[in-house]
Amino acid sequence: GENVEQHPSTLSVQEGDSAVIKCTYSDSASNYFPWYKQELGKRPQLIIDIRSNVGEKKDQRIAVTLNKTAKHFSLHITETQPEDSAVYFCAASSPGGGNKLTFGTGTQLKVEL
Amino acid sequence: NAGVTQTPKFRILKIGQSMTLQCTQDMNHNYMYWYRQDPGMGLKLIYYSVGAGITDKGEVPNGYNVSRSTTEDFPLRLELAAPSQTSVYFCASSYLGGENGYTFGSGTRLTVV
Numbered sequence: 001g002e003n004v005e006q007h008p009s010t011l012s013v014q015e016g017d018s019a020v021i022k023c024t025y026s027d028s029a030s031n032y033f034p035w036y037k038q039e040l041g042k043r044p045q046l047i048i049d050i051r052s053n054v055g056e057k058k059d060q061r062i063a064v065t066l067n068k069t070a071k072h073f074s075l076h077i078t079e080t081q082p083e084d085s086a087v088y089f090c091a092a093s094s095p096g097g098g099n100k101l102t103f104g105t106g107t108q109l110k111v112e113l
Numbered sequence: 114n115a116g117v118t119q120t121p122k123f124r125i126l127k128i129g130q131s132m133t134l135q136c137t138q139d140m141n142h143n144y145m146y147w148y149r150q151d152p153g154m155g156l157k158l159i160y161y162s163v164g165a166g167i168t169d170k171g172e173v174p175n176g177y178n179v180s181r182s183t184t185e186d187f188p189l190r191l192e193l194a195a196p197s198q199t200s201v202y203f204c205a206s207s208y209l210g211g212e213n214g215y216t217f218g219s220g221t222r223l224t225v226v
Contacts, residue, residue, distance in 0.1 A: 001172070009153070032212040043203065043217040044156070051212075089155060093212045098161040098169060100146060101215060105155040 002027040002094045006104025013080050014112055021107045023090035024072040032093035033066060033073045034101070039086045080111045115139050119204050119218035126194040126225045134189040134221050136204030144207040145187040146215065147179065149200040156203065162187055194225045
Protein backbone atom coordinates (compact mmCIF):
# COMPACT_ATOMS: atom_id res chain seq x y z
CA GLY A 1 0.00 0.00 0.00
CA GLU A 2 0.85 3.66 0.00
CA ASN A 3 3.58 4.98 2.32
CA VAL A 4 4.00 8.69 3.02
CA GLU A 5 7.07 10.11 4.71
CA GLN A 6 7.17 13.65 6.07
CA HIS A 7 10.06 15.88 7.14
CA PRO A 8 10.96 17.59 9.34
CA SER A 9 9.09 16.42 12.42
CA THR A 10 9.57 19.80 14.09
CA LEU A 11 10.25 23.20 12.57
CA SER A 12 10.85 26.49 14.32
CA VAL A 13 10.91 29.77 12.40
CA GLN A 14 10.89 33.44 13.20
CA GLU A 15 7.75 35.41 12.47
CA GLY A 16 7.85 36.65 8.90
CA ASP A 17 10.17 33.90 7.69
CA SER A 18 9.14 31.12 5.31
CA ALA A 19 8.53 27.50 6.27
CA VAL A 20 8.83 24.46 4.03
CA ILE A 21 7.58 20.96 4.82
CA LYS A 22 8.38 18.06 2.52
CA CYS A 23 6.69 14.73 1.86
CA THR A 24 7.42 11.73 -0.31
CA TYR A 25 5.02 9.01 -1.38
CA SER A 26 5.53 5.50 -2.70
CA ASP A 27 2.50 4.68 -4.89
CA SER A 28 2.89 6.16 -8.35
CA ALA A 29 -0.88 5.77 -8.85
CA SER A 30 -1.66 8.27 -6.07
CA ASN A 31 -3.30 11.32 -7.61
CA TYR A 32 -4.45 13.65 -4.85
CA PHE A 33 -2.32 15.30 -2.18
CA PRO A 34 -3.97 17.36 0.56
CA TRP A 35 -2.41 19.20 3.47
CA TYR A 36 -4.11 19.43 6.84
CA LYS A 37 -3.50 21.79 9.74
CA GLN A 38 -4.25 20.60 13.25
CA GLU A 39 -4.26 22.98 16.17
CA LEU A 40 -3.81 21.62 19.67
CA GLY A 41 -6.82 19.57 20.74
CA LYS A 42 -8.68 20.23 17.48
CA ARG A 43 -9.59 18.22 14.42
CA PRO A 44 -7.43 18.32 11.26
CA GLN A 45 -8.57 20.98 8.81
CA LEU A 46 -7.85 20.94 5.09
CA ILE A 47 -5.78 23.99 4.10
CA ILE A 48 -4.73 23.25 0.54
CA ASP A 49 -4.60 20.36 -1.87
CA ILE A 50 -3.14 19.51 -5.26
CA ARG A 51 -3.99 16.96 -7.92
CA SER A 52 -1.52 15.00 -9.98
CA ASN A 53 -2.17 16.97 -13.17
CA VAL A 54 -0.95 20.20 -11.55
CA GLY A 55 2.60 21.14 -10.55
CA GLU A 56 1.90 24.03 -8.21
CA LYS A 57 -1.02 25.67 -6.44
CA LYS A 58 -1.15 28.84 -4.35
CA ASP A 59 -3.63 30.25 -1.89
CA GLN A 60 -2.50 33.55 -0.40
CA ARG A 61 0.52 32.76 1.83
CA ILE A 62 0.32 29.01 1.27
CA ALA A 63 1.56 27.07 -1.73
CA VAL A 64 2.02 23.43 -2.57
CA THR A 65 4.32 21.96 -5.22
CA LEU A 66 4.24 18.46 -6.68
CA ASN A 67 6.97 16.54 -8.48
CA LYS A 68 5.35 13.37 -9.81
CA THR A 69 8.57 12.01 -11.27
CA ALA A 70 10.35 12.16 -7.93
CA LYS A 71 7.15 11.37 -6.02
CA HIS A 72 7.44 14.23 -3.61
CA PHE A 73 5.39 17.28 -2.71
CA SER A 74 5.98 20.23 -0.45
CA LEU A 75 4.08 22.84 1.54
CA HIS A 76 5.40 26.39 1.53
CA ILE A 77 4.19 29.01 3.98
CA THR A 78 5.46 32.55 3.46
CA GLU A 79 5.40 35.48 5.88
CA THR A 80 4.68 33.17 8.79
CA GLN A 81 2.55 34.42 11.66
CA PRO A 82 2.10 33.10 15.22
CA GLU A 83 -1.31 31.69 14.26
CA ASP A 84 0.43 29.41 11.77
CA SER A 85 1.82 27.46 14.74
CA ALA A 86 0.24 23.99 14.56
CA VAL A 87 0.88 20.44 13.39
CA TYR A 88 0.74 20.01 9.63
CA PHE A 89 0.01 16.69 7.94
CA CYS A 90 0.51 15.75 4.34
CA ALA A 91 -1.48 12.92 2.79
CA ALA A 92 -1.83 10.98 -0.43
CA SER A 93 -4.95 9.43 -1.89
CA SER A 94 -4.73 5.87 -3.13
CA PRO A 95 -7.13 5.14 -5.99
CA GLY A 96 -9.55 2.31 -5.37
CA GLY A 97 -10.15 0.53 -2.09
CA GLY A 98 -12.16 3.37 -0.58
CA ASN A 99 -9.97 6.14 -2.05
CA LYS A 100 -8.50 6.44 1.39
CA LEU A 101 -5.91 8.96 2.50
CA THR A 102 -2.54 7.84 3.86
CA PHE A 103 -1.06 10.45 6.16
CA GLY A 104 2.47 11.50 6.97
CA THR A 105 3.58 11.59 10.58
CA GLY A 106 3.16 15.35 10.93
CA THR A 107 5.33 18.45 11.36
CA GLN A 108 5.08 20.58 14.48
CA LEU A 109 5.56 24.15 13.25
CA LYS A 110 6.36 26.82 15.81
CA VAL A 111 6.45 30.45 14.75
CA GLU A 112 8.38 32.51 17.25
CA LEU A 113 7.95 36.24 17.81
CA ASN B 114 -25.67 21.27 8.96
CA ALA B 115 -23.64 19.69 11.77
CA GLY B 116 -21.06 17.94 9.54
CA VAL B 117 -19.46 14.97 11.29
CA THR B 118 -20.45 14.43 14.92
CA GLN B 119 -18.51 12.16 17.26
CA THR B 120 -19.48 11.07 20.76
CA PRO B 121 -18.21 10.87 23.40
CA LYS B 122 -15.42 13.46 23.42
CA PHE B 123 -13.56 11.82 26.27
CA ARG B 124 -13.70 8.38 27.85
CA ILE B 125 -11.70 6.36 30.34
CA LEU B 126 -12.03 2.60 30.08
CA LYS B 127 -10.69 -0.17 32.25
CA ILE B 128 -8.76 -3.01 30.62
CA GLY B 129 -11.17 -5.59 29.27
CA GLN B 130 -14.17 -3.26 29.04
CA SER B 131 -15.98 -2.59 25.77
CA MET B 132 -17.43 0.54 24.25
CA THR B 133 -18.78 2.02 21.05
CA LEU B 134 -17.56 5.27 19.57
CA GLN B 135 -20.36 6.95 17.68
CA CYS B 136 -19.98 8.83 14.40
CA THR B 137 -22.80 10.50 12.46
CA GLN B 138 -22.68 12.70 9.38
CA ASP B 139 -25.48 14.69 7.79
CA MET B 140 -23.85 15.47 4.44
CA ASN B 141 -25.07 12.33 2.66
CA HIS B 142 -21.47 11.20 2.18
CA ASN B 143 -21.04 7.62 1.07
CA TYR B 144 -17.45 7.25 2.24
CA MET B 145 -16.64 7.13 5.93
CA TYR B 146 -13.41 6.37 7.79
CA TRP B 147 -12.05 5.75 11.27
CA TYR B 148 -8.51 6.81 12.13
CA ARG B 149 -6.53 6.71 15.33
CA GLN B 150 -3.92 9.32 16.14
CA ASP B 151 -1.00 8.52 18.40
CA PRO B 152 1.61 11.14 19.32
CA GLY B 153 4.23 11.54 16.58
CA MET B 154 2.62 8.83 14.46
CA GLY B 155 0.16 10.66 12.27
CA LEU B 156 -3.23 9.16 11.57
CA LYS B 157 -3.60 5.45 10.99
CA LEU B 158 -6.64 4.01 9.21
CA ILE B 159 -8.61 1.47 11.25
CA TYR B 160 -11.67 0.75 9.08
CA TYR B 161 -13.50 2.39 6.24
CA SER B 162 -16.83 2.12 4.44
CA VAL B 163 -17.83 3.05 0.90
CA GLY B 164 -21.55 2.83 1.57
CA ALA B 165 -24.24 1.33 3.75
CA GLY B 166 -23.63 -2.36 4.31
CA ILE B 167 -20.01 -2.24 3.06
CA THR B 168 -16.98 -2.08 5.36
CA ASP B 169 -13.33 -2.99 4.99
CA LYS B 170 -10.19 -3.12 7.09
CA GLY B 171 -7.58 -0.44 7.10
CA GLU B 172 -4.01 -0.52 8.33
CA VAL B 173 -4.66 -1.23 12.04
CA PRO B 174 -7.99 -3.08 12.44
CA ASN B 175 -7.10 -5.53 15.22
CA GLY B 176 -9.21 -5.08 18.34
CA TYR B 177 -11.91 -3.09 16.55
CA ASN B 178 -15.13 -3.72 14.69
CA VAL B 179 -17.44 -1.52 12.66
CA SER B 180 -20.87 -1.60 11.08
CA ARG B 181 -22.62 0.61 8.54
CA SER B 182 -26.34 0.01 8.57
CA THR B 183 -27.20 3.53 7.35
CA THR B 184 -25.47 6.18 5.24
CA GLU B 185 -25.33 8.52 8.25
CA ASP B 186 -23.85 6.31 10.98
CA PHE B 187 -20.52 4.51 11.25
CA PRO B 188 -19.92 3.31 14.83
CA LEU B 189 -16.59 1.86 15.96
CA ARG B 190 -16.68 -0.92 18.52
CA LEU B 191 -13.84 -1.74 20.90
CA GLU B 192 -14.03 -5.16 22.47
CA LEU B 193 -11.80 -6.09 25.40
CA ALA B 194 -10.04 -2.74 25.63
CA ALA B 195 -6.26 -2.79 26.00
CA PRO B 196 -3.79 -0.01 27.00
CA SER B 197 -2.47 -0.06 23.40
CA GLN B 198 -5.84 1.35 22.33
CA THR B 199 -5.26 4.56 24.26
CA SER B 200 -5.41 7.14 21.50
CA VAL B 201 -7.42 9.91 19.89
CA TYR B 202 -9.96 8.57 17.42
CA PHE B 203 -11.18 10.58 14.46
CA CYS B 204 -14.08 9.76 12.22
CA ALA B 205 -14.14 11.32 8.75
CA SER B 206 -16.45 11.35 5.79
CA SER B 207 -16.12 12.23 2.13
CA TYR B 208 -18.38 12.58 -0.89
CA LEU B 209 -16.47 10.21 -3.17
CA GLY B 210 -13.43 9.29 -1.12
CA GLY B 211 -10.13 10.91 -0.29
CA GLU B 212 -9.81 12.63 -3.65
CA ASN B 213 -12.45 15.09 -2.53
CA GLY B 214 -10.95 15.70 0.87
CA TYR B 215 -12.23 14.58 4.24
CA THR B 216 -14.48 16.26 6.76
CA PHE B 217 -13.29 15.22 10.20
CA GLY B 218 -15.25 14.88 13.41
CA SER B 219 -13.95 16.57 16.56
CA GLY B 220 -12.39 13.37 17.88
CA THR B 221 -12.73 11.06 20.88
CA ARG B 222 -9.88 10.93 23.39
CA LEU B 223 -9.82 7.42 24.85
CA THR B 224 -7.68 6.28 27.76
CA VAL B 225 -7.50 2.61 28.75
CA VAL B 226 -6.21 1.99 32.28
